[in-house]
Amino acid sequence: MKPQAVSVPISNTSYVKMMWLSFIAIVALVAQAVVVQARPDSFADLAEQVSPSVVNITTSTTVAGRTGPRGVVPEGSPFEDFFREFQDRQGEGERPRRSSALGSGFVISEDGYVVTNNHVIDGADEILIEFFSGEELPATVIGKDPNTDLALLKVESAEPLQFVSFGDSDTARVGDWVLAVGNPLGQGFSVSAGIVSARNRALSGNYDDYIQTDAAINRGNSGGPLFNMDGEVVGVNTAILSPNGGSIGIGFSMASNVVTRVIDQLEKFGETRRGWLGVQIQNISEDMVETIDGLEGTAGAIVTNVPEGPAKEAGILANDVIMSFDGQDVEDVRGLVRTVGNTEVGKAVRVVVLRDGKTQTLKVTLGRREDAEAAVPAVAEGPTDEPTExxxxxxxxxxxxxxxxxxxxxxxxxxxxxxxxxxxxxxxxxxxxxxxxxxxxxxxxxxxxxxxxxxxxxxxxxxxxxxxxxxxxxxxxxxxxxxxxx
Missing domain, CATH: 2.30.42.10 (PDZ domain)
Incomplete structure (x- = not known):
């Protein structure tokens, strides 16, 4: 006997479930296809779009001639005269000589403003900008900021220049694609791709906010831009971590949200104008919490000294713990320093401090940090002699x-x-x-x-x-x- 097919009626509910499952499967396939498409097959279009705005920078500096023999020759050695005579024959005596260096930068306006690193142009007598087209123009320094290692240059061009815009570095996520463009090792225009490896890296400065990337960055890339996939600058390539001077996939770019604030001030004033509270502070460790009345955690910054300045005039004291600044909670010293520095000079802000187990709110009118850089902290007075040990x-x-x-x-x-x-x-x-x-x-x-x-x-x-x-x-x-x- 042949088996007979049995027809099982499908209810409306089962039919609807099947349709929904089919729909979900289709959506999942489409979403997967979109994800795959999000990874570019090529960076060629992006590189072609941004390259005309990236520049090579060559600097020249007059270096004083050597006053003594080059090499390890002790003063007074019988070989000293021999080495000096050899240097003179080679033209390396006391005559001044020219030294050159290479770096990168990028144009941010059609009228010729160029961003680069301060260390690329610091001390230079002449600065020459080479464009993607091969055209070369001399540049002048508008302003520079050693704290963030940024500089703003200006070139004069008869024609409007192609330029790039800054993006919001705070939207960059770990794993996002980025493109570094510059002049590595003096080889001319070069493009390297990678991802954002980490965010909010601090190296050595008070205002550091670096994007770490594995896009290849080498000597000569300094001052060049780090682009997102929309062709916006999210960082300025500044430093690498390397045991041999070459790229090992650990590069650092100053975040664009720091760069834009600095560049705006350099363009307006030719210098930076950061807010200054006028305190010396340190982070709170776990074992310090128990020693400070009213403190429940390590958030905040404890004041170690108050020299003459805005904080002292407002009544802030040593041993106060700063809990809030201008409406923002203080997590640590780095965060407070950056927040204060980004606040307008002359602005009156409210500072909440913990003192003797209670919080107090004080109003401080900020000064300018650059005017107080050389300030020497005061130390309490008191008797000086007691011989006991x-x-x-x-x-x-x-x-x-x-x-x-x-x-x-x-x-x-x-x-x-x-x-x-x-x-x-x-x-x-x-x-x-x-x-x-x-x-x-x-x-x-x-x-x-x-x-x-x-x-x-x-x-x-x-x-x-x-x-x-x-x-x-x-x-x-x-x-x-x-x-x-x-």
Whole structure:
């Protein structure tokens, strides 16, 4: 017998479910196709679009002639005259000579403004801009900012120049495609592609906000642009991390949202004008939290010193913890420095500080950081002589004396306890305290004598605290250290 086909009726509900499943499958396939298409088959169109706005930069500098023999020749050596005579024959005597360097940049306006790195043009006598077409034009420096390693140049052209626009670097995500264009190793226009490897990298400056990329960046790429896939500049290629000077896939580009603020100021004023609060601050560590009344976490920045300036005039004190600035919560020192620097000079802002376990709001009118760069922080006054030396918590301390002040190069007004020795097996050594450090405060109170430090330690123990907060100066720079009492 042949098996008979059995017809099973499909209900309306089952039919609708099947249709929905089919629809979802189709949508998934379309979405997958879109994702695949998002990865470009070629960067040729983008490279062709942006290349006319990218420039090579050649600088020339007059270097003073050598006053002595080149090489390792001790002064007074019988070979000194021989080497000097050899250099003179080779034209390398005391005559000035020309030195040249190469870099990259990009045009940001049709009337000839060009962005590059400060280190590309710093100290240059002549700056020559070479365009993609081969045309060359001399450039003048409009302004530069060593803090962010940026410079703004200007060329005069009879014809409007092709230029590129800045994008929003905050929208760049880790994994996004980027394109680096420049003049690596003096080879001329070159394009390299990669992805955003990391965001918000800090290298060494107060205003750092670098995009890390694996797009090949080499010497000569400095000052060149990092493009997103829309042809917008999201970074200025500035530095690489490399053991041999060549690209190993770790490059850094200053984020465009930092660049645009700096360039706008350089164009308007020929210099930067950053806000200045007028405090010295440091981050709050986990072991410092327990020593500060009212503090619940490590967010904020603790004030270590208040020199003459806006903060002092507004009533901010050393030991205050800055919790909020101009309506923005303060997470750490880096964030506060960047926020203050980006705030308009002369603006009156509200600063919320934690003091003696309670918050206070103070109004501060910001100064200009560039005007205060050379300011020297003041140190509290007090008596200077106490001959006693004592070992406390792994530290050997003694009050400041005139001989110690001279030996350590301390200011005439410096007071406190000098660390003359540190037990290397102690917690004090683990915390980084070293011989020559100056203890200025303990538990946010001035320390002028050994008895002061002993008293603060006893008070902390009586209060059940496991550590004591010390304010320590080293080389004139203050910092807080939470030192264990056990």
């Amino acid at each position: 004592k070992e406390i918590l792994g530290l050997t301390v003694t009050p400041v004396t005139e001989s110690l002040r001279s030996e350590l190069g301390l200011d005439a007004e410096a007071v406190g306890l000098v660390v003359t020795g540190v037990d290397e097996a102690s917690k004090a050594f683990e915390k980084g305290l070293r011989q020559g450090d100056l203890i200025v405060e303990a538990s946010q109170q001035a320390v002028l004598a050994i008895s002061d430090l002993d008293g603060r330690i006893e008070e902390a123990k009586d209060a059940g605290r496991k550590s004591i907060l010390l304010l320590v100066h080293r080389g004139g720079e203050p910092r807080f250290v939470a030192l264990g009492l056990e």
